[in-house]
Amino acid sequence: MLTKEYIGSEVQKLCKKFPNEPYFGAFYGTEPVLIPQDPEIIKLILTKDYAYFSGREITDYYHSETITENLFFSGGDRWKVLKQNLSPLFSIKKMRNMFHLIEKCSNMLEDMMGHELAESEVAEVRSLMTKYTLDAICSVSFGVDTNLMEKEESDKNNPFRIMGDMIFEISTYRALKANARAIWPGVFYGLGFENFPSEIKSFFSKLVNGICEERQHKPTSRNDFIDLILAMKIDGKLTFAGDNIWGDKKIELEVDDDLIVALVVGFFAAGFETSSTTLSMCLYELAKNKEAQARTHEEIDEYLKKTDGKITYESITEMPYLMACMEETIRLYPVLGVITREVMADYTMPTGVVLGKGCRVHLPIYHLNRNPEWFEDPESFRPERLMQGKVR
Numbered sequence: 108m109l110t111k112e113y114i115g116s117e118v119q120k121l122c123k124k125f126p127n128e129p130y131f132g133a134f135y136g137t138e139p140v141l142i143p144q145d146p147e148i149i150k151l152i153l154t155k156d157y158a159y160f161s162g163r164e165i166t167d168y169y170h171s172e173t174i175t176e177n178l179f180f181s182g183g184d185r186w187k188v189l190k191q192n193l194s195p196l197f198s199i200k201k202m203r204n205m206f207h208l209i210e211k212c213s214n215m216l217e218d219m220m221g222h223e224l225a226e227s228e229v230a231e232v233r234s235l236m237t238k239y240t241l242d243a244i245c246s247v248s249f250g251v252d253t254n255l256m257e258k259e260e261s262d263k264n265n266p267f268r269i270m271g272d273m274i275f276e277i278s279t280y281r282a283l284k285a286n287a288r289a290i291w292p293g294v295f296y297g298l299g300f301e302n303f304p305s306e307i308k309s310f311f312s313k314l315v316n317g318i319c320e321e322r323q324h325k326p327t328s329r330n331d332f333i334d335l336i337l338a339m340k341i342d343g344k345l346t347f348a349g350d351n352i353w354g355d356k357k358i359e360l361e362v363d364d365d366l367i368v369a370l371v372v373g374f375f376a377a378g379f380e381t382s383s384t385t386l387s388m389c390l391y392e393l394a395k396n397k398e399a400q401a402r403t404h405e406e407i408d409e410y411l412k413k414t415d416g417k418i419t420y421e422s423i424t425e426m427p428y429l430m431a432c433m434e435e436t437i438r439l440y441p442v443l444g445v446i447t448r449e450v451m452a453d454y455t456m457p458t459g460v461v462l463g464k465g466c467r468v469h470l471p472i473y474h475l476n477r478n479p480e481w482f483e484d485p486e487s488f489r490p491e492r493l494m495q496g497k498v499r
Contacts, residue, residue, distance in 0.1 A: 115444020115473030136290035162449030177373030244378035248332035431490035444473035
């Protein structure tokens, strides 16, 4: 409740009490939850039968505050509409077209790290990675330069850094609010609480309106997130036509200002926090493992020799060990140690157990990734395991 302990490791302790069970029940506060630990059952939940588990827990309360109207708090039909209409932004063509913006931010990061290390032998890597990912997500998504990596620029008063810290604030009060909302949403919102400070909505609303005015409320050739938003506003609604667990039907979702702000905040938050955390932990592991560090350096140097120092969108596919380092980092430090889901319609498990609509399901990702049954010597950073197929 107070986040004194990491939820991933706490659920791992529960899983270790039932090592031979495909799933078991527990309580999240006063609410019963199912915790499956059989990979085959988890695969069904996340892939084949995903439509039954598309809820993010307490899905019925997504509309209770503006920020939670985005993809990450939605479920069912609403989630399906949002996902289908946002997916085009992540096409290979669009990602390739955005690469030059990320490369520019990477060059600025290199310069910033050079300045830092010239003044001190010690650098605070998490802070550097946060500046880099914030700058990159704002550039490719909104066409905005944050100036976070300018040497003379202090990040303490930078509005984007302030918003990032506000969204992911770590405090006892914020932890209590987040857990109270998740466990007792009716009481939480009934008493007038909100999980996210009102300043977040105000800031991003002004940001979006300002950018849209600059672009004269029309999509441009940038093909970035704001262009996608502008196209949505012009259409006035999002649609999805296809089959689902309730049969064929056409789904429509009205595009209003609150939805726009929610999507922008969700994209901003997911874009910088996940990347900065993974990059920071990868650098931490490489700093501890000299052999892995040397091998990574060697692979990057060999690649740059072949390309005369140029980096392209396809670079990562030609550096398999670097990719393995990132994947091994994500295994050890998953962005979400526990993935929460809500059953959207009655579902019968392969064992015959019926999960009723609204049932909560917690997937123990941290436990699975550190389970010796699936990964040999799971606590060690060994990128080569992912290259040699040493995963059960």
